[in-house]
Amino acid sequence: MFNKSSRLEKFKDAETVIGASIRVKGNFQGQGNIIIEGALEGSLKTDANIFIGEQAKVVASIEAKDAIITGEVRGNIKAKNYLAVGATAKIFGDVQYGEISVEKGATINGQLSLGSEEGKRAAKIEDKENAPAK
Amino acid sequence: MHVYIYDDFLNKSKHQKTINRLEIRLTDLGLNGKIIRLAGIKNVKSAIQNEIKLGAKTIIAVGNNQTVNKIIGAIIDTEIYGDFQKKTLLGIVPVGNDNSIAASLGIKDLEEACQVLLARRLAKIDLGIVNNHYFLNQISIQSLGTVLEIDDYSLEITARGEVRVINLLSDPSAKISSNPHDGRLDIYIRTKRKDETHLTAKEMKISNPENKIVIDGVVEIETPAAVSVRRDQVSLIVGKDRLFE
Numbered sequence: 107m108f109n110k111s112s113r114l115e116k117f118k119d120a121e122t123v124i125g126a127s128i129r130v131k132g133n134f135q136g137q138g139n140i141i142i143e144g145a146l147e148g149s150l151k152t153d154a155n156i157f158i159g160e161q162a163k164v165v166a167s168i169e170a171k172d173a174i175i176t177g178e179v180r181g182n183i184k185a186k187n188y189l190a191v192g193a194t195a196k197i198f199g200d201v202q203y204g205e206i207s208v209e210k211g212a213t214i215n216g217q218l219s220l221g222s223e224e225g226k227r228a229a230k231i232e233d234k235e236n237a238p239a240k
Numbered sequence: 241m242h243v244y245i246y247d248d249f250l251n252k253s254k255h256q257k258t259i260n261r262l263e264i265r266l267t268d269l270g271l272n273g274k275i276i277r278l279a280g281i282k283n284v285k286s287a288i289q290n291e292i293k294l295g296a297k298t299i300i301a302v303g304n305n306q307t308v309n310k311i312i313g314a315i316i317d318t319e320i321y322g323d324f325q326k327k328t329l330l331g332i333v334p335v336g337n338d339n340s341i342a343a344s345l346g347i348k349d350l351e352e353a354c355q356v357l358l359a360r361r362l363a364k365i366d367l368g369i370v371n372n373h374y375f376l377n378q379i380s381i382q383s384l385g386t387v388l389e390i391d392d393y394s395l396e397i398t399a400r401g402e403v404r405v406i407n408l409l410s411d412p413s414a415k416i417s418s419n420p421h422d423g424r425l426d427i428y429i430r431t432k433r434k435d436e437t438h439l440t441a442k443e444m445k446i447s448n449p450e451n452k453i454v455i456d457g458v459v460e461i462e463t464p465a466a467v468s469v470r471r472d473q474v475s476l477i478v479g480k481d482r483l484f485e
Binding site: 121125126127129131132133136143144148172 | 392431433438462
């Protein structure tokens, strides 16, 4: 899944980073890209991208454009565009995506469903934009 | 007209040489003006307010972070504040310790401060407010047990370290790019477990029953404390090596 390195690049300068020693409770609506390495309980939403780190424990519904999950998530996930599930990910909840990749070893305990046509179109447009010039 | 406000600690003999050097340099550069010495003045607020009423175009804080905050505290939320915002610039000449505000503005020492005053490069800066205190740089508190309530969520910190709420970045080692005129405060948390957190907020409540908040490295206040920011409140004379755009 991580061969799509251009997508991971988005997180290099994340506007919001929640470290491993932080517990967030409530409806967290961040600005721009969000990285969660700590614990979060409630809901998590951004118009941009979300990265859930390996040590993170999230009990929340998640909504983002792109999402990369490598930690534990108990709640529904909606990635309008692209969802990457890493080998260390544990997801307990329904998952909606425009496009998905799942690494060997990941746990997903819930329903997987392809999101809206709009999401799929967005994913295709982005793929074209990220394709190397010939 | 330039009005130089000398903080009371400059009365100590160890600063006399520095003050002499400053006054000679200012005269050389044609920047000399009226001097107000806060030592011995009972009503500091009214002394500063009076100078603005008399038409001071530039007020220069000679001292440290506390001097700057004293001047802002004397002016803000008073009847002359509107005039101050429109007509008066604030400059800083750092003397002694605790000069992180000057450092943020790209003013490292006395000589550089004189050059900055001469060049008259201007920037409008937000002003942080914590309860009834004001801060230009930052407030900080020990992280363990601190709870931040922001909008619809709260952050609880479970490790030792430091929480900083930054308006104007003074420490380039903090891996954030803080903008002091975006109407937002940067929250930067670094713990001894080496993890870092950063996010921004317009307002928040900080609680920690065990520890106090330190304002601009000088004044301590108890929690709970309401923290907010007011956009573009102070026109400052800044150096070209300032730590913000």
